[in-house]
Amino acid sequence: MAEVLVYVDHVDGAVRKPTLELLTLARRIGEPVAVALGAGAADTAAALAEHGAVKVLTHDASEYAEYLVVPKVDALQAAVEQVSPAAVLVPSSAEGKEIAARLALRIGSGIITDAVDLEAGDEGPVATQSVFAASFTTKSRVSKGTPVITVKPNSAAVEAAPAAGAVEALSVTFSDKATGTKVTGRTARESTGRPELTEAAIVVSGGRGVNGAENFAIIEALADSLGAAVGASRAAVDAGWYPHTNQVGQTGKSVSPQLYIANGISGAIQHRAGMQTSKTIVAVNKDAEAPIFDLVDYGVVGDLFDVVPQLTEEIKTRKG
Numbered sequence: 001m002a003e004v005l006v007y008v009d010h011v012d013g014a015v016r017k018p019t020l021e022l023l024t025l026a027r028r029i030g031e032p033v034a035v036a037l038g039a040g041a042a043d044t045a046a047a048l049a050e051h052g053a054v055k056v057l058t059h060d061a062s063e064y065a066e067y068l069v070v071p072k073v074d075a076l077q078a079a080v081e082q083v084s085p086a087a088v089l090v091p092s093s094a095e096g097k098e099i100a101a102r103l104a105l106r107i108g109s110g111i112i113t114d115a116v117d118l119e120a121g122d123e124g125p126v127a128t129q130s131v132f133a134a135s136f137t138t139k140s141r142v143s144k145g146t147p148v149i150t151v152k153p154n155s156a157a158v159e160a161a162p163a164a165g166a167v168e169a170l171s172v173t174f175s176d177k178a179t180g181t182k183v184t185g186r187t188a189r190e191s192t193g194r195p196e197l198t199e200a201a202i203v204v205s206g207g208r209g210v211n212g213a214e215n216f217a218i219i220e221a222l223a224d225s226l227g228a229a230v231g232a233s234r235a236a237v238d239a240g241w242y243p244h245t246n247q248v249g250q251t252g253k254s255v256s257p258q259l260y261i262a263n264g265i266s267g268a269i270q271h272r273a274g275m276q277t278s279k280t281i282v283a284v285n286k287d288a289e290a291p292i293f294d295l296v297d298y299g300v301v302g303d304l305f306d307v308v309p310q311l312t313e314e315i316k317t318r319k320g
């Protein structure tokens with residue numbers, strides 16, 4: 001069976017959920033071989049083996065922390081040359097997409113970004129994408145070289161699938177370009193205790209209807225009752241009510257959670273582009289004609305200042 005390389009996104013050895021989702025998809029098209037780089041790389045092996053990695057290629061060097069993505073591209077290229085995989089899967093984070101694009105260029109392959117599903121095809125893996133502001137769903141395959149595919153978080157379930165997960169050291173020689181861009185400082189973002197927006201299983205968003213920065217407290221309260229991340233429309237962000245890092249949409253982040261709750265958001269095409277692949281969509285809007293209602297699984301026509309606090313209380317009561 002062909003091997004499929006999975007790039008491991010981890011923080012000091014703690015594997016992030018999108019990588020475990022990639023292992024689920026990788027098993028559909030071959031045998032997953034994980035590539036873990038940097039500090040704590042070897043510590044990822046147990047979690048990766050538990051979720052189907054037959055092998056874990058590891059390499060640690062200070063370059064991964066000191067320089068931007070090129071050292072990681074060098075390492076993935078070395079892994080591709082060693083394994084000759086059927087595909088390379090990378091999480092669709094900002095960093096993941098940069099790594100994937102550079103890798104595809106290096107190895108002369110085609111790339112598919114932001115896939116939301118993956119299946120085996122007669123002529124190689126077939127990826128499903130949601131394109132043109134989510135107006136179309138396409139199925140594509142790479143016809144040149146080793147397919148490099150980035151996959152959006154929440155596109156697959158995390159499944160337990162115990163495998164050998166044998167750790168092997170990857171041999172990497174860094175290119176001249178690897179040290180071209182040095183990291184001069186890192187500032188940790190203030191933690192809200194909420195999940196990362198693009199990885200969250202539930203996202204609760206607020207738009208212009210929230211009508212003020214201080215009113216986002218009711219959006220946050222609903223989010224916290226559900227263990228959700230908070231999103232915002234561009235109108236809310238442009239008004240200075242919520243940070244740009246939380247913007248959902250064409251010029252913000254693209255999310256694909258199990259549940260997306262839009263409050264006081266009209267459903268403009270540019271907002272849809274970032275949330276239309278959510279599995280279940282709920283909207284609260286006082287205008288029954290708002291375009292968001294064309295998209296929803298459940299809609300509440302009502303004033304969010306009445307509906308959202310009641311919903312939050314009900315969830316808290318039911319949770320006990």
Ligand code: FAD
Binds near residue numbers: 253268
């Ligand atoms: P509005 O469209 O003003 O809608 C507010 C909604 O709130 C209305 O439907 C109203 O009925 C409802 N409402 C008001 N009060 C209440 C209440 N008390 N209770 C319940 N409902 C209430 N937008 C994005 O979101 N993300 C993007 O990334 C993005 N990128 C863009 C890129 C470009 C190039 C362009 C041109 C636009 C982009 N936009 C983006 C902007 C987009 O076109 C819309 O203007 C924006 O999404 C509107 O935000 P909104 O739905 O919050 O506001």
